[in-house]
Amino acid sequence: MPLSVRHVYVVMCDVCRSEYADPETETIAWFEDETSAEQIVHADGWLVLARPRPDRFICRRTDSDHQARMDALMPPEPVMQIPGQLELEGTEES
Template sequence: MTIRRQDCYVVTCDICHAEYTDPETEQTVWWTDAAAAEQGVRRDRWMVLAPDLPTRIICPEDDDAHRAIVDTLMPPEPVMQIPGQIDLNGIEESSR
């Protein structure tokens, strides 16, 4: 019997540390390279973000912790108020 070293990649969620498992067999999936792993988990609705972010891979779990991180990644809500229009607080937008 020969013993040899073989590197593999296992994808885990940066929030809850859950491992990506095959939807049919529920076994942990081992990938031969990082690019294949990223493509594979994207097919099952995992989010793979930019490499420079501290929270890079997020599973599709829908709980408060996951929603909070995703909300911080979203851009701010646009302000849609026309000059002269009164906002919900009763303040009129001045024309500039």
């Protein structure tokens, strides 16, 4: 029997390090390429970020560690101050 080398991809959450398991068989899923791995785990509810990022996959857990990582990915909230409007501290913006 010949021995051959075959590369497979396993998706792992960058927050909790859990591996993606096939929902039907509950075994660790192996993928032949990155694109199919991204599409399948995204369809199952995982957050998949752009490829150049070192941290790309976040599973569906909703604990404080996962929420903190997702919050860090969000852009800062815009600050809107209309000229002449009182700020929250009570001073007027000119």
